[in-house]
Amino acid sequence: MYASLVPTSAEMIRFLPELILTVVATLFMVLDPLLGRQSRHVYGHFSILALLGAMAAAVYVYRDPGAAFSGMLMVDGFATFFRVVVIGVGILTVLPSYRYLDREDAETGEYHALLLFSIVGQCVMVTANELIMIFIGLEISSIASYVLAGYLRDDRRANEAALKYFLLGSFATAFFLYGVALIYGMTGSTNLATVRRAILGGSLGSAPIFIGVAAALMFVGLGFKVSGAPFQIWAPDVYQGAPTPVAAFLSAGPKAAAFAIFLRIFLTAFQPIGPGWEPLVWVSALASMTLGNFAALTQSNIKRLLAYSSIAHAGYVLVALAARSNVGTAAAMFYMAAYAFMNIGAFAVVSHLSGKGERYLKVEDFAGLGAKQPGTAALLSIFLLSLIGVPLTGGFFGKFYIFKAALDSHLVWLTVLGLLNSAVAAYYYLRILVMMYMREPGEAASRIQPLTPGLRAALVLPALGTLVLGIFPGWVLDFAGRSSVFVR
Amino acid sequence: MNAVPLSWYLTLSGVLFTLGAAGFLFRRNIITVFMSIELMLNAVNLSFISFSYAFRRVDGQIFTFFVMVVAAAEAAVGLAIILTVFKNRNTLNIDDLNSMKDEYQPAQPEEASETAPVSVP
């Protein structure tokens, strides 16, 4: 009688990465009161082990792709790709966190538990094949991120960041949910494949414009989550106020997962009404790029600058979405991976430089870094060049494939405007480079601490990743290309 | 006249959702803003349950159940965030949360905490 209730072992295995992370995170909650302050680095080590285990599991699980739990989950190439990306983002976030949490005297198991839970949510998001499951994953990821953003609870800026992130995030969630409700009402299902069939079948008895309304509502919700214009207003304040490793995490992990569900929902369920939503994405992409890049020009705070740059990069990925093709999807996937590397790397340098209490966050504070700590400066240069999109870096191929996909889909104007935008963007990244190498060392650079092993890893790994993606993009792109076919 | 068209329920849901959005946009008290979001979620729930009735299936109600759980979790975390904000600033007005404009110089946190957090016009 109860046999039908118990999931099969194959289903459980498809859920293995999430299980590993959840178990370890729960263990942290138990361990926290037991371990003293002396052994506080244990959490970081365990986090990295758990994340590595989860990543291995995610890859292993891909050997036997398929659906699980009554179609709630779908383990396929796309899901595996993004699972690896978000778990990788987790590892790259934990590495600089050692030093950061030490410095701010805030190392506890809860930080790591929340981080792991947030990654669980993102993994659920990217594997989910069902709107309600996506919604729950989204909320897990978001709620954990809200807390992480305000983790330094005596810091006024962190509070403010958490509050803004929370209010606007929940507001966006409500819109997303309304869209889900309307889709359910029109198609009688929340399973993406079923929704798609219902829309294709034309059995709805109503014009596609109604589906469009639902899609628009979900677009509002997802637009907030990926910080695409005109829903980007929260991003600068949140990135600036949140602890730097957390800001790095927010700019890569939740964003990648949000883009994953963006792609999955819009390119499966809403693919039949593609011509309807394409202008919407087109406008949003252009607005994000322009707004992000031009606002970044005038920023003096480095975290805020990176926040605006992250809005601009969201715009590039939206261009890939507007292309509505498998090439575009593959380009977006590649770009998110490359972006994760370069952006987290840049944030890790910021975290390293800023010092206790995040005192040195202005662009001028980078003055003379090249002289004081050439290694760090060189690594930061790699990240910045990649963010500009200089060849031999991951950022270059990411942009290249995106604009190529856009041209393939005849989005000529968007491509032209996007390229112009990239040129504008070069200015503010170069400003930092100039500051680093051509100015006398200022207070920040002269007070900079030596690199710790964790930080070294946190800088070198993403730099390696950026370079590998820039020099050998083929393997990742192949995989992305093969996985970008949703509808078989 | 012993039955109500389903569209009435959906209209009600739309009205409540818009009212919630209006509260979110126009209100200044953080807690009221948060409550407006709860109102929006409730409106969505009504839609789910109406559709569930239309299909004569229970799954719409299940979605409502999940939304309730999510709302409860959000409330716990959200109110905790509001508490920390209040503890540090002694205000619940959204307009007072403006310490991160670019002009703000975070280089001297000691000074920053001395400047009066409230009553800045």
Place this chain on the structure above:
Amino acid sequence: MDFLLLSLIKAAVVAAVLLTTLAYLQWVERKVIAHIQVRLGPSRVGPHGLLQPLADVIKLITKEDLIPPHVNKFFYLAAPFLAITMSLLSISVIPFGSEVRVLGQTTWMQLTDLNIGVLFILAVSSMGVYGIALAGWASNNKYSLLGGLRSSAQMISYELPLSLAIASPLLLANTLSLRELVQKQGGFEFGFLPRWNIFQGPWPQIISFLIFVIAGFAETNRVPFDLPEAENELVAGFHTEYSSMKFAAFFMAEYANMITVTCLTTILFLGGWQPLFPASMGSNLVPPVIFVLAGLVALYHGLNPARRKDRFTLPVFAVVFFALAAVFLLPAAREAILPLFWFAAKTGFLLFVFIWIRGTLPRFRYDQLMAFTWKFLFPVAVLNLLVTGLLVALVP
């Protein structure tokens, strides 16, 4: 129309009985506590103070109705109304007895039976917090506010173990309707052990019974959990600023909540109106025997009076008791009122325990109160629910 009329009559009867009970519960409480403390208690108004409740009501009605100037008027007035409404509402789904036939009509001794009766009571009782919280806030008085805050925190915290404790008997009974819950507890194991949830296999619900009763004390803000109105620290807590009928409303709400909790305990764990042992072993004779004994005691004391007026009052009571005993021996009436008797006996006993504990135990400190529920009651309730669930699933 019959249905409507019948419902109205039932509602009127229940309301009348309930309100009288509320008034006299206060009298009983004062008497019992007095005797615990070796005093006499109310004894001036009427024989043995039996008319004291009436006097109290007159006093409360005619007392000057103060509205302090600094309160938030709307919420100040709404709070007691809310409190009393919510506490009276729960009674509407309580089944007091089984089916009865009155004047050719067959009806249940229950106002209405909901499929989700248990959830209804939980819902209504969870709304009761607002009355107290609002009263505390609207009074604009620091003691009231503290009382209101304390009580809302306390009620939310204790609602968790309460709900978890309810879940276990529901697992055994497999229904949410209160009437069916009682029906499922009918019958006897081994011919003598009643199948009440507190005894029932595979896992007797004694633990959840205890948790439920403890949490019930907290939910009704009774000693030892009466922190919200701890007079030596908070004046009178949330109702400091209330007087006259508004004060009475809070008072009635507290007693009505007590009655709800005890009724619910009876239904969930003690088999509702089901007798303690089978009729074949003479359970039908219990009420007449009790009443006859009570009558005899009254008669004895009437004949050997401690005070002068006892010579007249106690024999009257004896006659009343004998008459009641006789009623229970009438076959026609017996069928209808036996279940009622068992229900009232169990509820009454639990009410007595409530009062008894108030007379005996000191008050918790606030942090102890919170630690107790979160660190002890809640984990135990979860464990108990787990064990129950497992056993229900494994034992066919």
Place this chain on the structure above:
Amino acid sequence: MDVILFLVFAIIAVLCAINVVVQTHPIASALSLIGVMGSLAVLYLLLGAEFIAAAQVIVYAGAVMVLFVFVIMLLNAGEEVHRGRSFVVQVLGAPLLIALLGLLVYFAQRLFPGAPMVRFGAFRGGTAVAVGRALFTQYLLPFEVTSVLILIAILGAIVLARKELD
């Protein structure tokens, strides 16, 4: 009867919702919101979702909103002070909202021409049994995953709001 019940509770819901938005005192807004939730619970009952109706009152009105009221009382939040609001909201807010409302209402009116009339008792699929069965079979995974959500909520609330133990 259905029409009357619907109209009564729909009007209460809308009035309370308007009250949530226009009241300047948070506690008045909170109580109005409870009014909305209560009347929605009745509408859920009319739509045959009896379990969800009870859960609505227990979880939403009885637990979540108590938390709100609790925090409002704890922070002693007073009347809201209006300052100059953001220019964008001032100019675009009202038109956007009206457009949204129009869209949603039009949507509701036009979308489901063949939708059944709602008659109380016509659909009784929302019993605790039905909901439970669906939750533990088809929706097992989301159900289990929401436990992670709740764990995070507990953890997060403690991280943010606990007293420093030093």
